[in-house]
Amino acid sequence: MASSSDFGEKLLTDIDDKVLLCAICMERFKSPKILPCHHTFCEHCLTKWVKANNSQLICPTCKNQWPLPSGGVPAITSNRFLNDLLEVIGDVNPGRVNEAVCDGCKKEAKYWCGDCGGQFYCDACMKAHRAMRICQDHEPITMEEYNEKMSTQHFRMTKARFCPTHRTTKLEFYCDTCQVPICHKCIVVDHPPGSDHKMLSLESAMEKYMPEMKAHSQKIAQKVSDLKLRKDRAHDLRKDLDANKSTADQQINTLCQKLIDEIKQQQIKMQCQVDDIYISKCKQSDATIELLEHKIASAESMLSYLNHLLTFGGAVDIMSVQKQMKDQQQHYDDLTNVPCTDIDSDLVFRENSECLRIDLGVVKGKNLTKPGGWSKFILEGQGPSPGQKxxxxxxxTFHNDRLLVCDKNNNIVQILNQDYTCEKVLGSFSGQFAKPFKPQSVAVSKDNHYFILDDNNKQIIVCDQNNKVIRIITLPADVNPYCIALLKGFVLVTDVKGHRLLKYTVTGQYIAEVDGQVGGKKRFDSPRFVAVNSRDVIMVSDCHNHCIKCFDSDFNYLYQYGEYGHGDSQLYFPASIAVDGADNVYVCDGNDRISIWSRDGTWLFNLFTYSEQTLVHCSQPRQNLC
Structure with a gap:
């Protein structure tokens, strides 16, 4: 079992290591100065620190900035508690506790006096100590009491503390009104009994305020615990962030490598095409060259013979071949009239101007405290055929991780995969309807049937993924449909000019309608888009009323949010709306931004604005995005 001296040695070591070390120089304090944030540093360390920070008093631990007194660092409040503790620790060290001998005669110690600066006394020396008038106010304790304090680690400063005003008088009282320890002289001068000052002994004040101080300490301890938990959570999130970055980098590298491989395949294919054309043209060109060389050799041989004949031959020789040359005139013409061939050097590569405009993907990171976080890497141009925008x-709309886009003036619905490349096209309905097919809105049922609003023909086409038409819901002539959504086996349709929301069965039977007018609320004014969240709450963008109106599945009014304006919780001609997995609502409006609202209609933040140019790059006007 550990002895009391072992406990004492450990306690003093802990005090020295955890309480008396300066956080700057990591040595025992010298003239400790305490800042308003209760962090303490050596005076000379703090002087150097302030000088290094352009004469600004910034706490090295918590980074809070405090006003520097006119007298500089020396004028900062001294930490009296640590000063006194340094003096006590300097006298009461582990070695001396183990010795436990009288400081006067070196006999076995029987008492310890903190008022003397931590001196040990034997019985005889203690009698002399008590006989001295100057020591009559001292409160020595026996070695048993001292060892008990040390062994239970309840060591407390017992050295006498003197009044800063009356330096030879001990602090024995506490002014509860001024909240300050005082001596008996202070009571007479600065805290007279007949005034409003309420006096307590230091022991009574401790009994009164110790529970409050302990409760305050517990609150701070709880905050420290909470902060450590948050720190651990932050470390975990940082690890997750590192892992997510690694995954994103790997996915990007994989995609880019895939694109590189495909490009290399295209390179090999086109180079093979070049080689085929080149070899074919080379064969024809080489055959022509060989024919010409043969004719040149024949012509040169005949020319040489004639030149010699004309130079050295006589009349008989020349005239002997004259008839032969006339007979072979056609042969001579064949030599000089070589027929033109179709061989040419035409071999050109023409770059597709759209070949580099491919949408690689989206990098996003949601940050609720700071709006922003989407970056779009654009190589534009998907379309149902290469190069078509x-x-x-x-x-x-989203369905099974696929993005469905109503490509209105291409007369199709494009289904884009996670790489944002066109995976499938819906809309091969040419010639089936009175007017061209113009998809305006699309929704997908649980049985994978596609409901496509064709506003040009005022109808809803229900088809499967193979473009097979299952049924057609014909809308009345007075309906001007703008958007559709599905809800529990029903189709919701906004009538933008009729200022109403219609409900049909999936087979096309009219059920009900609502005009958005409830009590004193305005009726719909050009309702545009409709969406349904996981709780079957219907949300309609009431464009010209500058709000989002919400109804239950039976068209009973629930609430609305947004009002005319350009502030954070205001809307300006809201149009497209969408709902995420947490039922947060995304609203595009005329403020050139997308605002995010909670499912109960509380504004959260603006994700981004179009002016930041981080959403999309599109050849169409901006308003077409909504």
């Missing part, structure tokens, strides 16, 4: 993209 969107033409007036309007209605959007």
């Amino acid at each position: 969107f033409k007036d993209p309007c209605g959007l």
Whole structure:
């Protein structure tokens, strides 16, 4: 079992290591100065620190900035508690506790006096100590009491503390009104009994305020515990962030490598095409060159013979071949009239101007405290055929991690995969309807049937993924449909000019309608988009009323949010709306931004604005995005 001296040695070591070390120089304090944030540092360390920070008093631990007194660092309040504790620790060290001998005669110690600066006394020396008038106020304790304090680690400063005003008088009282320890002289001078000052002994004050101080300490301890938990959580999130970054980098590298491989395949294919054309043209060109060389050799041989004949031959020789040359005139013409061939050097590579405009993907990171966080890497141009761009993209919806886009003026619905490449096209309905097919909005049922609003023909086409038409819901002539959504086996349709929301069965039977007018609330004014969240709450963007109106599945009014304006919780001609997995609502409006609202209609933040140019790059006008 550990002895009391072992406990004492451990306690003093802990005090020295945990209480008396300066956080700057990591040595025992010298003239400790305490800042308003209760952090303490050596005076000379703090002087150097302030000088290094352009004469600004910034706490090295918590980074809070405090006003520097006119007298500089020396004028900062001294930590009297640590000063006194340093003096006590300097006298009461582990070695001396183990010895436990009288400081006067070196006999076995029987008493210890903190008022003397931590001196040990034997019985005889203690009698002399008590006989001295100057020591009559001292409160020595026996070695048993001292060891008990040390062994139970309840060591407390017992050295006499003197009044800063009356330096030879001990602090024995506490002014509860002024909240300050005082001596008996202070009571007479600065805290007279007949005034409002209420006096307590220091022991009574401790009994009164110790529970409050302990409760305060517990609150701070709880805050420290909470902060440590948050720190651990932050470390975990940082690890997750590192892992997510690694995953994102790997996915990007994989995608880019895939694109590189495909490009290399295209490179090999085109180079093979070049080689085929080149070899074919080379064969024909080489055959022509060989024919010409043969004719040149024949012509040169005949020319040489004639030149010699004309130079050295006589009349008989020349005239002997004259008839032969006439007979072979056609042969001579064949030598000089070589027929033109179709061989040429035409071999050109023409770059597709759209070949680099591919949408690689989206990098996003949601940050609720700081709006922003989407970055779009654009290589534009999807479309149903290579190089074809969107033409007036309007209605959007997600289904099974696929993005469905109503490509209105291309007369199709594009289904884009996670790489944002066109995976499938719906809309091969040419010639089936009175007017061209113009998809305005799309929704997908649980049985994978596609409901496509064709506003040009005022109808809803229900088809499967193979473009097979299952049924057609014909809308009345007085309906001007704008958007559709599905709800529990029903189809919701906004009538933008009729200022109403209609409900049909999936087979096309009219059920009900609502005009948005409830009590003193305005009725719909050009309702545009409709969406349904996981709780079957219907949300309608009431465009010209500058709000989002919400109803239950039976068209009973619930609430609305937004009002005319350009502030954070205001809307300006809201149009497209969408709902995420947490039922948060995303609203595009005329403020050129997307605002995020909670499912109960509380504004959260603005994700981004179009002016930041981080959402999309599109050849169509901005308003077509909504």
